[in-house]
Amino acid sequence: MARSSAPVTGPATVTSGPGPGRLARWGKMLSRELTTVAITMFGLLAITFLIARVIPIDPVLAVVGDNARPDVYEAARLALGLDKPLWQQFAIYVGKVFTGDLGTSILTAQPVISDIKRVFPATLELATLGTLVGITFGIPLGVLAAVKQGRWPDQLARFIGLFGYSIPIFWLGLMGLLLFYAKLGWVSGPGRISIAYQDFVTPVTGVILLDAAMQGEWDAFWNALSHLVLPSAVLGMFSLAYISRMTRSFMIAELQQQYVIAARVKGMSEARVIWRHALRNALVPLTTVIALSYANLLEGSVLTETIFAWPGLGRYITNGLLNADMNAVLGGTLVVGAIFIGVNLFADILGRIFDPRTR
Amino acid sequence: MRHITRLITASTMIVLMTTAAYAQTPRDTVVMAKQIDDIISLDPAEAFEFSGVEVGANVYDKLITVDVAKNNALIGDLAENWTVSPDNLTYTFKIRSGIKFHSGNPLTAADVVYSFQRAVTLNKSPGFILTQFGFDKDNLLQKVKAVNDTTVEITVSKPFAPTFFLNCLTSGVASIVDSKLVMANAKDGDFGNGWLKLNSAGSGAYSVRAYRPNEQYALEANANWYKGAPKNKRVIVRHVAEPASQRLLLEKGDIDVARNLSKDQLAAVREKADIGLVQGDKGYILYLGLNTKNPNFAKPEVREALKWLVDYDSIERNIVAGTYKPHESFLPQGFLGAITDKPYKFDPAKAKELLAKAGLPNGFSVTMDVRSTAPITDIAQAIQANWAQAGVKLELIPGDGKQTLTKYRARTHDIYIGQWGPDYLDPHTNAETFAINENNGDDAKSKTLAWRNAWDIPEMTKVTQAAVLEPDADKRAAIYGVLQREHQKISPFVIMFQQVEVSAQRKNVSGWVIGPTSDTNLYAPIVKN
Numbered sequence: 001m002a003r004s005s006a007p008v009t010g011p012a013t014v015t016s017g018p019g020p021g022r023l024a025r026w027g028k029m030l031s032r033e034l035t036t037v038a039i040t041m042f043g044l045l046a047i048t049f050l051i052a053r054v055i056p057i058d059p060v061l062a063v064v065g066d067n068a069r070p071d072v073y074e075a076a077r078l079a080l081g082l083d084k085p086l087w088q089q090f091a092i093y094v095g096k097v098f099t100g101d102l103g104t105s106i107l108t109a110q111p112v113i114s115d116i117k118r119v120f121p122a123t124l125e126l127a128t129l130g131t132l133v134g135i136t137f138g139i140p141l142g143v144l145a146a147v148k149q150g151r152w153p154d155q156l157a158r159f160i161g162l163f164g165y166s167i168p169i170f171w172l173g174l175m176g177l178l179l180f181y182a183k184l185g186w187v188s189g190p191g192r193i194s195i196a197y198q199d200f201v202t203p204v205t206g207v208i209l210l211d212a213a214m215q216g217e218w219d220a221f222w223n224a225l226s227h228l229v230l231p232s233a234v235l236g237m238f239s240l241a242y243i244s245r246m247t248r249s250f251m252i253a254e255l256q257q258q259y260v261i262a263a264r265v266k267g268m269s270e271a272r273v274i275w276r277h278a279l280r281n282a283l284v285p286l287t288t289v290i291a292l293s294y295a296n297l298l299e300g301s302v303l304t305e306t307i308f309a310w311p312g313l314g315r316y317i318t319n320g321l322l323n324a325d326m327n328a329v330l331g332g333t334l335v336v337g338a339i340f341i342g343v344n345l346f347a348d349i350l351g352r353i354f355d356p357r358t359r
Numbered sequence: 360m361r362h363i364t365r366l367i368t369a370s371t372m373i374v375l376m377t378t379a380a381y382a383q384t385p386r387d388t389v390v391m392a393k394q395i396d397d398i399i400s401l402d403p404a405e406a407f408e409f410s411g412v413e414v415g416a417n418v419y420d421k422l423i424t425v426d427v428a429k430n431n432a433l434i435g436d437l438a439e440n441w442t443v444s445p446d447n448l449t450y451t452f453k454i455r456s457g458i459k460f461h462s463g464n465p466l467t468a469a470d471v472v473y474s475f476q477r478a479v480t481l482n483k484s485p486g487f488i489l490t491q492f493g494f495d496k497d498n499l500l501q502k503v504k505a506v507n508d509t510t511v512e513i514t515v516s517k518p519f520a521p522t523f524f525l526n527c528l529t530s531g532v533a534s535i536v537d538s539k540l541v542m543a544n545a546k547d548g549d550f551g552n553g554w555l556k557l558n559s560a561g562s563g564a565y566s567v568r569a570y571r572p573n574e575q576y577a578l579e580a581n582a583n584w585y586k587g588a589p590k591n592k593r594v595i596v597r598h599v600a601e602p603a604s605q606r607l608l609l610e611k612g613d614i615d616v617a618r619n620l621s622k623d624q625l626a627a628v629r630e631k632a633d634i635g636l637v638q639g640d641k642g643y644i645l646y647l648g649l650n651t652k653n654p655n656f657a658k659p660e661v662r663e664a665l666k667w668l669v670d671y672d673s674i675e676r677n678i679v680a681g682t683y684k685p686h687e688s689f690l691p692q693g694f695l696g697a698i699t700d701k702p703y704k705f706d707p708a709k710a711k712e713l714l715a716k717a718g719l720p721n722g723f724s725v726t727m728d729v730r731s732t733a734p735i736t737d738i739a740q741a742i743q744a745n746w747a748q749a750g751v752k753l754e755l756i757p758g759d760g761k762q763t764l765t766k767y768r769a770r771t772h773d774i775y776i777g778q779w780g781p782d783y784l785d786p787h788t789n790a791e792t793f794a795i796n797e798n799n800g801d802d803a804k805s806k807t808l809a810w811r812n813a814w815d816i817p818e819m820t821k822v823t824q825a826a827v828l829e830p831d832a833d834k835r836a837a838i839y840g841v842l843q844r845e846h847q848k849i850s851p852f853v854i855m856f857q858q859v860e861v862s863a864q865r866k867n868v869s870g871w872v873i874g875p876t877s878d879t880n881l882y883a884p885i886v887k888n
Binding site: 055056057058061062063064069070071072075106107108109110115118119174177178181182185188189190191194195196306307308309311315316319322323324 | 384385388390392396398399400482483484486487556557571572573574595597598599600601603604607608610611613759760761762764765766768804805806
């Protein structure tokens with residue numbers, strides 16, 4: 001069930017060896033994927049644009065405020081191009097997007113593209129570390145649960161999974177802050193870096209850990225890490241829950257396969273059967289699961305970012321939405337869509353590499 | 360995989376060991392946590408939101424300012440003194456000599472003229488505060504003139520009350536900018552607006568060192584400020600959206616001042632020995648707007664009945680204690696002509712009597728648009744319960760802020776619950792919106808709050824408009840007193856509360872005073888011991 005793509009590409013792979021035929025096939029696949037991406041992106045653009053225009057919120061108010069005089073209001077309306085018919089507004093918008101111009105955010109008065117360049121690294125940092133936490137603890141936990149199915153390690157894993165899944169993240173975040181920051185003082189509080197260190201690091205990539213390491217500012221690095229530990233652990237808890245549950249079910253399916261029985265009959269050590277054979281096969285569908293959960297975190301977690309004063313993408317988009325800053329919302333949604341599509345594509349390719357039959 | 364695990368475990372351990380001694384805030388730097396995501400611009404000609412205006416107040420000087428300690432009396436700022444011509448049309452300001460901008464450029468009358476010219480020509484949201492005196496981009500250079508390097512002459516279009524014009528000059532839009540620096544950064548005739556959104560060109564207590572939208576701004580003290588160097592070297596204001604996070608940061612000493620604690624958090628930190636509270640009256644008025652397009656609200660008895668049907672005391676005690684205080688007239692405390700009369704209290708029997716007189720002995724059904732934020736939702740629910748006692752069935756329609764506002768501006772609401780903040784420190788700002796409606800038609804040019812509630816008041820409009828022409832300050836105050844008492848009786852506005860801003864600070868911080876408007880929240884006197 002995990003290899004639904006196998007029947008389609010499988011037999012062809014076996015018959016055709018390396019050479020120009022394989023290259024052409026990859027080219028064909030790539031162009032097909034790219035067409036799908038283009039259509040999806042256009043659809044995303046059209047739908048978000050339409051939603052942004054039909055919601056009963058006046059975007060002009062976001063520009064001029066509640067108490068604007070009629071002439072100021074009218075000038076702002078014209079400047080936004082809202083007097084033109086809807087299809088024209090859409091055509092103008094699409095044209096601009098193609099030249100890399102996502103418009104200017106009303107709230108920050110900055111081009112949306114430079115806003116996103118600023119907020120995305122913060123989310124990237126958080127999501128990457130969160131996913132690492134999820135993988136590091138989630139996969140072993142899932143494997144353990146599958147192997148000891150029905151016994152206490154399985155129950156424990158189920159409890160952890162349910163806990164991570166059902167505890168509201170804002171509660172977990174606040175309690176974490178209360179305990180590890182306020183009471184115990186083990187980690188630093190909200191924000192990406194303490195005020196005392198903030199001028200030490202010049203933003204290059206925008207990812208503070210990377211920038212600090214590259215510039216050899218190790219004090220700033222550790223300070224930033226101590227700010228990052230808690231929010232990424234909170235986010236990681238969520239992805240851990242998901243990854244461990246999925247690992248468990250994939251592993252159970254694999255452990256019932258005949259090759260596992262065959263391996264055991266051959267006298268292979270149990271550890272080798274589990275980690276080398278079963279897990280490797282389970283990794284194929286698991287890649288997609290991890291990739292999607294990573295993409296989910298990359299879109300930014302509004303609640304986590306709010307509690308930890310983390311200037312990331314999720315808060316940027318939500319803020320835009322609450323303030324009718326439609327350029328920011330459209331630009332942000334587009335980026336999130338692109339990330340999802342990109343990560344999906346990447347997981348597809350990775351799946352093909354892991355699955356020997358598609359090589 | 361194993362390597363990654365080991366690496367993460369190792370680094371986590373090291374972090375846990377090293378950060379036990381966390382960083383306190385630097386001694387010469389004041390660190391605040393505040394919700395600053397309302398800033399859309401730092402340009403004083405454009406900023407019209409609380410946070411943006413507050414930055415401007417600390418970065419720019421104006422011709423005139425108010426003395427918060429003396430009930431907002433007008434005092435000279437950059438203007439050493441001023442005279443008004445007998446016909447109340449021409450003002451002559453003498454500018455202090457020797458003042459320099461942060462850039463080192465000397466401040467002259469030419470900068471004043473340029474600042475007015477750019478504010479009026481750009482005509483952004485706060486632009487009307489100046490243009491209401493008859494300036495436009497074509498006549499400005501005739502109306503605002505530099506007589507010499509230290510003298511500016513300004514001519515207004517009508518013999519307005521001097522208090523009115525001078526009060527308006529205390530608002531952020533009348534800030535004086537460094538014309539040379541701004542012109543050097545201007546692009547395509549934008550008067551440097553694009554550049555000033557993120558930078559500063561002032562002569563005030565601080566310059567903007569760095570501003571990252573939705574993240575933080577850092578201000579650097581101006582040691583050469585004409586009033587003397589600020590009591591601290593730097594002010595850093597961080598955007599912390601979540602009040603609970605602000606509280607934790609404050610308790611740990613990672614920030615010095617928390618600006619947005621909610622009622623419950625304030626009650627909690629009040630108990631702490633190392634934290635103190637500072638409060639100040641804000642101009643915000645919390646009210647209900649009853650749309651008189653609804654036939655029931657067209658009846659004066661019904662409007663009055665609803666004013667008797669709000670349990671002001673209990674809402675104050677249980678929902679907004681410490682952050683709002685009871686207030687029933689349209690001018691907030693601290694404004695010229697403000698009154699303290701509170702004629703209404705919770706009296707369901709009296710309300711029922713009035714409803715019966717209006718032909719509605721069994722009450723009626725009506726809707727209220729409520730934005731889903733604290734404390735608005737809670738107050739609306741309390742009112743719902745109050746009104747039920749006289750048979751008024753209130754249905755609450757929740758919505759987001761921009762949504763309810765869009766509906767309100769289109770006059771399609773029954774009842775709107777919301778806040779109104781004065782635009783500048785003169786009674787006319789609130790009087791105009793609450794008591795002027797020049798044209799009640801849908802094509803009206805001026806869409807005041809009275810218009811939004813379809814309240815047609817030709818007589819009151821005339822009285823309110825005349826009040827800005829009364830040259831004598833005491834007589835002017837008296838006119839507003841009469842106006843407000845009449846307004847309390849007949850208007851479709853149930854005015855309930857005035858906002859009190861509270862901030863919590865570490866005990867080693869002193870000198871922070873919250874002024875009546877964002878224009879008067881000054882950082883310079885803040886000291887850390």
